[in-house]
Amino acid sequence: MPNKLQNFAKRLLIWFATDGRKGLPWQRNSDPYPIWVSEIMLQQTQVVTVIPYFERFLTQFPSISALAQAPIDDVLHIWTGLGYYARARNLHKAARFIEHEHGGQFPQKVEQAVALPGIGLSTAGAILSFAFGQTHRILDGNVKRVLCRHQAIDGWPGKTKVHKDLWVLAGKLTPNGQVAQYNQAIMDLGATVCRRSKPDCQACPVRDDCIAYAEKTVALYPTPKPKTSKPVQQTYMLISVNKHREVLLERRPPTGIWGGLWCFPETDVVEHLTIAQRLPEFRHTFSHYHLDIAPVIINAANKNTTHERIEEPRQTQWCNPASPPAVGYAAPVKKLLAILTEQTIAMG
Ligand code: SF4
Structure with a gap:
């Protein structure tokens, strides 16, 4: 790995200490349940939209047990308006599974976490790193955008080959210590600085070796999904x-x-x-x-x-x-x- 990339994590962590998002409702403690709910809600939805839904969800279902015991109608009611309802159905199913198979405790092994409905490798990595400080890489939409631009990676990230390359790169960049902070930092960078439109490159802690920035091609990354007209x-x-x-x-x-x-x-x-x-x-x-x-x-x-x-x-x-x-x-x-x-x- 080039020298500069080696301290990619360090630069992000320094930036995070002053500019990262802290005090979000799911960051109050390291209980995996609210972290899990927030990760699922954030999969297709922006933070500002998620916050009121998250607060109502946790008030209504304050624990995995409470969620497992709730009728699905109650869960879908709280979810109404948030879209992608499979997320709510999977949360509910997974809560019941955890209640019966893991004694109501969110599993700490990554293979057990990804076996739950609605949890892929990246989401499992986020939950386990935030809740238990385990070392796992993440690759959500924000992280993909940062990596695609920083390393000028061509190709739509939804393509298997591109996704694989990004997954490997994410693994190389993820440090062994302070993983929770690093994962939060790279998500925050994507959400607040390396934004989809109008990225604020002047405020970016990894601008010095950002290839897209140097080549003035930021707007070209990530490569958009090939267009198909919707029926x-x-x-x-x-x-x-x-x-x-x-x-x-x-x-x-x-x-x-x-x-x-x-x-x-x-x-x-x-x-x-x-x-x-x-x-x-x-x-x-x-x-x-x-x-x-x-x-x-x-x-x-x-x-x-x-x-x-x-x-x-x-x-x-x-x-x-x-x-x-x-x-x-x-x-x-x-x-x-x-x-x-x-x-x-x-x-x-
Ligand atoms: S310099 Fe700009 S494009 Fe490159 S990672 Fe930073 S914000 Fe994104």
């Missing part, structure tokens, strides 16, 4: 209203899009239904496709109600849009419940 799908959301002005919700199957969340029933065709009112269409975008949603209000007294459309019986419930029960909702459903609360629901 568009369409659906009708059926808002079935009864005489009490309640709407019918059904729980989606546990796996797949919006797994386990409560939604309006969906259909591709509405010609056979008597529509009382059409609400404005809107688009919801997933990572792999766009979903154009056309909400239609139908009168539950109609013969062709949603019940007949559903081939397999699903759990359903009537709810008042103004005071929906504390369960998990898909984001468009939450939005529609708010719209329905504000306007008078048409009755067929």
Whole structure:
């Protein structure tokens, strides 16, 4: 390793002592449970968004045991709005596993940690280094960006070969001591200095040997994912209203899009239904496709109600849009419940 790279960690640690992020809610102590919850929430979400969700989650489920004993609906309810709901389902599953197989204690061996649902090598490394001071490398989105720029690594980091190279490099740079601080430091550098847009290279402690900075090619790294245009799908959301002005919700199957969340029933065709009112269409975008949603209000007294459309019986419930029960909702459903609360629901 070139001389300069050898003190990469040292320079980061010095920077971290004065400029690193401290006092985040999951940094209050080294209990692995809040650290684990925060790592999962932070996987696809920014710190500022995560903080209120994290606080509510820990208030509602203060321990692994409490999370393991909670119904999945309660967990999804707290998660509503944070997206990527598989994360919540995996947390819940993993808590139950830890409760039964590890006596409620988060496992300290990396192979046991990665065996838990939703925990990959990098997340396991972060949790075990922060909670127990163990030496593990991490490679989240922030770290990838720093390394790609610093070493001018070409290729989209999602590619197996590029990912492998980055994993090896992360291992070479990770020091043996002060690993928790180092891992936090490199994450913080990516989040606050080596930002996705407008990186603040002037404030960077590893600028001296940053190849992209020297070559004025920072904006080219990391190589973006090859573009594919997202397909568009369409659906009708059926808002079935009864005489009490309640709407019918059904729980989606546990796996797949919006797994386990409560939604309006969906259909591709509405010609056979008597529509009382059409609400404005809107688009919801997933990572792999766009979903154009056309909400239609139908009168539950109609013969062709949603019940007949559903081939397999699903759990359903009537709810008042103004005071929906504390369960998990898909984001468009939450939005529609708010719209329905504000306007008078048409009755067929
Ligand atoms: S010099 Fe700029 S591009 Fe290079 S690591 Fe630092 S912030 Fe990132």
